[in-house]
Amino acid sequence: MDTNKRPDTMARIKTKEQADEFIAQQVELVKAQVGDKKVLLALSGGVDSSVVAALLIKAIGKQLVCVHVNHGLMRKGESEEVIKVFGDELDANLIYIDATDRFLDKLAGVSNPEEKRKIIGNEFIVVFDEEARKLENISFLAQGTIYPDILESDGVKAHHNVGGLPEDMQFELVEPIKLLYKDEVRVVGRALGLPSSMVDRQPFPGPGLGVRCLGAITRDRLNALREADAILREEFDICGLAGKVWQYFVAVPDMKSVGVKNDKRYEGWPAIIRAVNTTDAMTATIEEIPYDVLHKITARITNEVEGINRVLLDLTPKPIGTIEWE
Numbered sequence: 001m002d003t004n005k006r007p008d009t010m011a012r013i014k015t016k017e018q019a020d021e022f023i024a025q026q027v028e029l030v031k032a033q034v035g036d037k038k039v040l041l042a043l044s045g046g047v048d049s050s051v052v053a054a055l056l057i058k059a060i061g062k063q064l065v066c067v068h069v070n071h072g073l074m075r076k077g078e079s080e081e082v083i084k085v086f087g088d089e090l091d092a093n094l095i096y097i098d099a100t101d102r103f104l105d106k107l108a109g110v111s112n113p114e115e116k117r118k119i120i121g122n123e124f125i126v127v128f129d130e131e132a133r134k135l136e137n138i139s140f141l142a143q144g145t146i147y148p149d150i151l152e153s154d155g156v157k158a159h160h161n162v163g164g165l166p167e168d169m170q171f172e173l174v175e176p177i178k179l180l181y182k183d184e185v186r187v188v189g190r191a192l193g194l195p196s197s198m199v200d201r202q203p204f205p206g207p208g209l210g211v212r213c214l215g216a217i218t219r220d221r222l223n224a225l226r227e228a229d230a231i232l233r234e235e236f237d238i239c240g241l242a243g244k245v246w247q248y249f250v251a252v253p254d255m256k257s258v259g260v261k262n263d264k265r266y267e268g269w270p271a272i273i274r275a276v277n278t279t280d281a282m283t284a285t286i287e288e289i290p291y292d293v294l295h296k297i298t299a300r301i302t303n304e305v306e307g308i309n310r311v312l313l314d315l316t317p318k319p320i321g322t323i324e325w326e
């Protein structure tokens with residue numbers, strides 16, 4: 001039997017009861033596969049790795065070792081939430097690595113988007129590998145592979161490419177959600193008690209804010225981007241757009257314009273708002289954000305975020321614009 005093929009008889013998981021049944025089955029399968037051995041998981045805080053972590057904690061508790069690498073390109077509060085939910089509430093065996101300086105030092109002065117992506121991907125593997133080597137008796141590697149990953153590629157998550165670990169560090173894989181579609185993963189996550197902020201999270205690229213802090217990343221501009229993005233998310237929560245819009249974020253280009261602040265010349269970066277709707281991310285349309293919401297966001301970002309002096313709205317559908325700016 002091809003274990004990477006979803007059986008035709010497998011019903012789409014929609015209800016809590018179906019999710020509970022799936023969880024119970026997987027708990028037994030994982031226990032049988034793993035026995036009393038240890039399992040390692042790269043926990044990014046995204047939907048898929050979070051659901052795998054919660055499922056494995058239920059199945060094998062402290063035999064699961066979660067490693068969360070903060071590459072310094074997370075959105076505001078995301079690493080903190082991983083620590084709160086998994087470290088505090090679920091009492092996971094969690095190793096938190098703040099690798100911000102390592103990533104940002106490697107990225108200093110690099111403006112080419114593909115090169116930036118490569119640096120972030122490679123450094124992630126190096127950091128994760130270093131941590132894995134410090135641990136003893138790890139026999140398995142858990143991955144948040146989901147069914148579209150199998151359909152679209154070779155089944156390895158490209159953006160957090162732990163499948164790219166060195167030859168001598170190959171583990172047997174534990175992939176409990178590999179036959180699920182994204183909507184089912186969310187239902188299972190909810191049934192496992194994960195918060196909506198994790199389960200209903202928007203797609204977020206593996207290289208994180210690195211693809212939205214355009215050109216060569218600097219700490220001050222990255223910080224401005226993170227704060228402006230947090231304000232956008234807060235205001236979308238308040239006005240109800242958060243539950244309606246597929247993906248929304250801020251990008252900050254590497255250019256300044258002249259402005260006036262406190263009666264003085266104030267050179268700053270523009271914050272670009274992008275809010276799109278799509279079903280498959282291949283094409284996307286623009287959300288028509290009400291002007292009162294835009295005015296409020298503009299006032300907050302320009303008043304509260306150091307370094308930003310203008311707010312722009314991206315009206316470009318995909319195609320011709322990609323969703324991310326890069």
Ligand code: XMP
Binds near residue numbers: 203205206207247
């Ligand atoms: P583009 O910019 O190509 O983005 O229109 C399409 C969707 O893919 C997301 N994206 C990524 N997702 N790893 C991911 O998991 C990545 O490296 C990555 N890059 C882009 C993007 O946010 C959008 O939803």
